[in-house]
Amino acid sequence: xxxxxxxxxxxxxxxxxxxxxxxxxxxxxxxxxxxxxxxxxxxxxxxxxxxxxxxxxxxxxxxxxxxxxxxxxxxxxxxxxxxxxxxxxxxxxxxxxxxxxxxxxxxxxxxxxxxxxxxxxxxxxxxxxxxxxxxxxxxxxxxxxxxxxxxxxxxxxxxxxxxxxxxxxxxxxxxxxxxxxxxxxxxxxxxxxxxxxxxxxxxxxxxxxxxxxxxxxxxxxxxxxxxxxxxxxxxxxxxxxxxxxxxxxxxxxxxxxxxxxxxxxxxxxxxxxxxxxxxxxxxxxxxxxxxxxxxxxxxxxxxxxxxxxxxxxxxxxxxxxxxxxxxxxxxxxxxxxxxxxxxxxxxxxxxxxxxxxxxxxxxxxxxxxxxxxxxxxxxxxxxxxxxxxxxxxxxxxxxxxxxxxxxxxxxxxxxxxxxxxxxxxxxxxxxxxxxxxxxxxxxxxxxxxxxxxxxxxxxxxxxxxxxxxxxxxxxxxxxxxxxxxxxxxxxxxxxxxxxxxxxxxxxxxxxxxxxxxxxxxxxxxxxxxxxxxxxxxxxxxxxxxxxxxxxxxxxxxxxxxxxxxxxxxxxxxxxxxxxxxxxxxxxxxxxxxxxxxxxxxxxxxxxxxxxxxxxxxxxxxxxxxxxxxxxxxxxxxxxxxxxxxxxxxxxxxxxxxxxxxxxxxxxxxxxxxxxxxxxxxxxxxxxxxxxxxxxxxxxxxxxxxxxxxxxxxxxxxxxxxxxxxxxxxxxxxxxxxxxxxxxxxxxxxxxxxxxxxxxxxxxxxxxxxxxxxxxxxx
Numbered sequence: 069x070x071x072x073x074x075x076x077x078x079x080x081x082x083x084x085x086x087x088x089x090x091x092x093x094x095x096x097x098x099x100x101x102x103x104x105x106x107x108x109x110x111x112x113x114x115x116x117x118x119x120x121x122x123x124x125x126x127x128x129x130x131x132x133x134x135x136x137x138x139x140x141x142x143x144x145x146x147x148x149x150x151x152x153x154x155x156x157x158x159x160x161x162x163x164x165x166x167x168x169x170x171x172x173x174x175x176x177x178x179x180x181x182x183x184x185x186x187x188x189x190x191x192x193x194x195x196x197x198x199x200x201x202x203x204x205x206x207x208x209x210x211x212x213x214x215x216x217x218x219x220x221x222x223x224x225x226x227x228x229x230x231x232x233x234x235x236x237x238x239x240x241x242x243x244x245x246x247x248x249x250x251x252x253x254x255x256x257x258x259x260x261x262x263x264x265x266x267x268x269x270x271x272x273x274x275x276x277x278x279x280x281x282x283x284x285x286x287x288x289x290x291x292x293x294x295x296x297x298x299x300x301x302x303x304x305x306x307x308x309x310x311x312x313x314x315x316x317x318x319x320x321x322x323x324x325x326x327x328x329x330x331x332x333x334x335x336x337x338x339x340x341x342x343x344x345x346x347x348x349x350x351x352x353x354x355x356x357x358x359x360x361x362x363x364x365x366x367x368x369x370x371x372x373x374x375x376x377x378x379x380x381x382x383x384x385x386x387x388x389x390x391x392x393x394x395x396x397x398x399x400x401x402x403x404x405x406x407x408x409x410x411x412x413x414x415x416x417x418x419x420x421x422x423x424x425x426x427x428x429x430x431x432x433x434x435x436x437x438x439x440x441x442x443x444x445x446x447x448x449x450x451x452x453x454x455x456x457x458x459x460x461x462x463x464x465x466x467x468x469x470x471x472x473x474x475x476x477x478x479x480x481x482x483x484x485x486x487x488x489x490x491x492x493x494x495x496x497x498x499x500x501x502x503x504x505x506x507x508x509x510x511x512x513x514x515x516x517x518x519x520x521x522x523x524x525x526x527x528x529x530x531x532x533x534x535x536x537x538x539x540x541x542x543x544x545x546x547x548x549x550x551x552x553x554x555x556x557x558x559x560x561x562x563x564x565x566x567x568x569x570x571x572x573x574x575x576x577x578x579x580x581x582x583x584x585x586x587x588x589x590x591x592x593x594x595x596x597x598x599x600x601x602x603x604x605x606x607x608x609x610x611x612x613x614x615x616x617x618x619x620x621x622x623x624x625x626x627x628x629x630x631x632x633x634x635x636x637x638x639x640x641x642x643x644x645x646x647x648x649x650x651x652x653x654x655x656x657x658x659x660x661x662x663x664x665x666x667x668x669x670x671x672x673x674x675x676x677x678x679x680x681x682x683x684x685x686x687x688x689x690x691x692x693x694x695x696x697x698x699x700x701x702x703x704x705x706x707x708x709x710x711x712x713x714x715x716x717x718x719x720x721x722x723x724x725x726x727x728x729x730x731x732x733x734x735x736x737x738x739x740x741x742x743x744x745x746x747x748x749x750x751x752x753x754x755x756x757x758x759x760x761x762x763x764x765x766x767x768x769x770x771x772x773x774x775x776x777x778x779x780x781x782x783x784x785x786x787x788x789x790x791x792x793x794x795x796x797x798x799x800x801x802x803x804x805x806x807x808x809x810x811x812x813x814x815x816x817x818x819x820x821x822x823x824x825x826x827x828x829x830x831x832x833x834x835x836x837x838x839x840x841x842x843x844x845x846x
Contacts, residue, residue, distance in 0.1 A: 074365035078421035092298035095305025104219035106311040114392030119604040124596035127512040131555035144245040146206035169195030201500040226250040245493030255488035284431035296334035303407035332728035337412040343720040357424030365417035374631040375687035376409035381623040382683035389612040447714030451707040454771035461765040471654030476668030509597025514555040527588040571599035652753035670742035685757030706774040725758025
């Protein structure tokens with residue numbers, strides 16, 4: 069099927085290129101306009117409803133009309149001269165704030181985006197006084213804007229409000245500071261804008277430079293980047309469309325991951341095709357580029373399809389996770405990879421067919437076979453001394469894996485730079501206000517069951533008394549009832565850091581049992597707040613790790629068995645991949661937990677890292693295994709087949725691995741510590757997969773096992789290799805070229821076999837005249 073598809077693609081190359089250009093532009097516009105509208109800014113929204121903090125938030129919304137307001141901005145207003153606020157100053161502040169609350173903010177319509185794709189955030193902000201500092205040094209005002217705070221358009225609307233507020237208060241000799249919600253995001257975006265642009269330029273430059281070094285060609289350096297940009301836009305639009313169609317929300321970090329994954333695997337797949345395309349053009353200079361492109365895509369397409377489906381299967385397992393943040397990440401990555409797979413079998417082969425030999429201009433690499441280089445020497449050494457290379461590789465991976473033994477999870481909230489205007493304002497507020505006031509926890513009490521009974525304050529006396537007695541709980545506020553007296557809430561403040569493990573243990577092990585026991589008869593009581601939410605997230609993630617890991621590993625193993633038609637080879641690959649994962653995780657723990665002295669690694673890192681490193685790293689293992697099996701179908705020893713496979717495949721794997729690792733490493737500039745960890749540690753994992761597992765460990769193990777690697781099937785002879793053929797496979801010498809090897813496929817056996825069998829039988833003489841002449845005629 070893959071060969072038929074690629075043949076059709078190369079035969080109608082310009083039609084497929086035009087189709088992808090139109091689809092890519094259309095879906096890119098949709099993706100850019102609607103991406104931020106399908107993200108969920110509140111991590112608590114990803115918790116299953118069965119968890120305690122989720123039940124508390126439900127009572128808060130149903131009974132008190134309270135919704136998490138992540139857009140709320142706190143405005144600090146103080147005198148320019150630094151003196152305390154007088155009564156007249158406070159009156160002026162309230163008057164100016166009231167005026168700001170009556171001014172409607174209008175969102176401009178960008179010229180480069182159709183208006184029907186845009187969300188109009190024009191609105192009148194809600195502005196109200198909050199409180200004064202105890203020393204009367206400043207007054208706080210709250211500002212709320214409706215919309216998704218991750219949307220740059222809403223952040224621009226806030227900037228307009230901020231400029232107007234600074235101007236209005238400045239006229240009254242008052243200074244302002246903005247912090248929280250949109251202010252934090254807007255300042256972080258402004259702070260990171262230049263850095264992100266620089267990193268983007270450097271990443272693109274790295275890709276172009278590597279392609280220039282690999283192919284010495286202008287077109288081969290730029291075309292993959294251009295193609296992946298078009299495909300990436302289409303894939304992002306497809307993800308956004310799926311989210312809108314099936315009504316699910318993405319985590320705010322997902323768009324960054326999507327961009328990196330698409331850029332990395334897209335360039336990888338194009339490089340796999342380019343290296344094989346150049347190899348086949350060298351083998352037969354007289355062949356038509358369109359035929360060679362079809363043959364190239366047919367051969368490499370099987371490995372690409374298997375690699376892509378491995379990623380899809382791995383991330384599809386996230387659908388069984390209980391934590392919503394994982395559930396939405398799976399479909400998003402899976403949709404992207406499926407789009408990239410379709411493009412790899414249609415769009416990329418069409419580009420090869422159209423460009424032909426011009427793809428490698430002005431390089432002269434097509435005119436002669438290059439001399440053996442580093443990859444050839446590596447392949448020979450691995451094949452000659454496989455035991456040494458296995459021992460060295462396993463020793464390195466085990467040493468890195470040891471770092472994972474002391475791993476701790478960090479459930480702290482992501483924080484941006486600490487030197488932005490919003491961060492400076494937050495520090496000024498925290499010096500004047502009591503600690504813990506900015507992060508209260510709440511006990512929500514409601515009537516149990518469908519019958520709504522009434523609650524009185526007297527019935528809550530025991531609850532508040534027992535809550536005050538818990539060590540680690542500071543101030544406990546008086547109970548507050550809703551209008552119907554059917555629900556109540558009790559705010560309390562912890563004496564410990566709300567982001568610490570101690571706070572999570574305090575809430576889950578001490579506060580919740582006390583609340584459950586002291587709740588009035590006929591009521592249910594639940595605890596909400598940052599420590600409570602992340603305590604529940606910790607439990608959900610722990611459960612998901614125990615389920616997703618084995619299921620994902622099982623699916624990947626089944627795909628490898630189907631691809632390689634072997635039981636021993638998939639076992640070798642899975643053991644190597646598993647060792648690569650533990651080594652990567654151990655390295656991350658050593659760097660972030662020990663060297664950088666963080667409380668631990670992000671709670672999302674192990675699962676996301678497992679999926680990325682195992683799924684993406686499997687790409688390279690599939691490519692090298694596929695080529696080794698192909699080489700073993702030719703005359704010669706198994707070790708020589710390993711050496712030849714490493715020689716031909718190592719340049720593609722190393723180049724692709726560096727590109728993919730560089731793409732993930734670009735996430736290091738993200739203000740989110742969790743995203744930074746995912747980017748840097750995954751980059752390290754990709755490096756280990758490409759430089760150690762794929763071109764050293766796996767080939768060395770195969771060299772040790774020989775053709776027994778493919779047990780219980782034979783080494784590839786008579787099985788059609790790994791390309792999906794079903795006819796008799798003939799071991800054809802490499803110098804026979806494209807058409808000679810095409811004779812291996814059953815559908816061309818009669819025509820090419822008779823034609824080229826006679827030709828090569830007489831041309832090459834013994835042993836090819838006696839052996840391959842008759843074999844090719846068969």
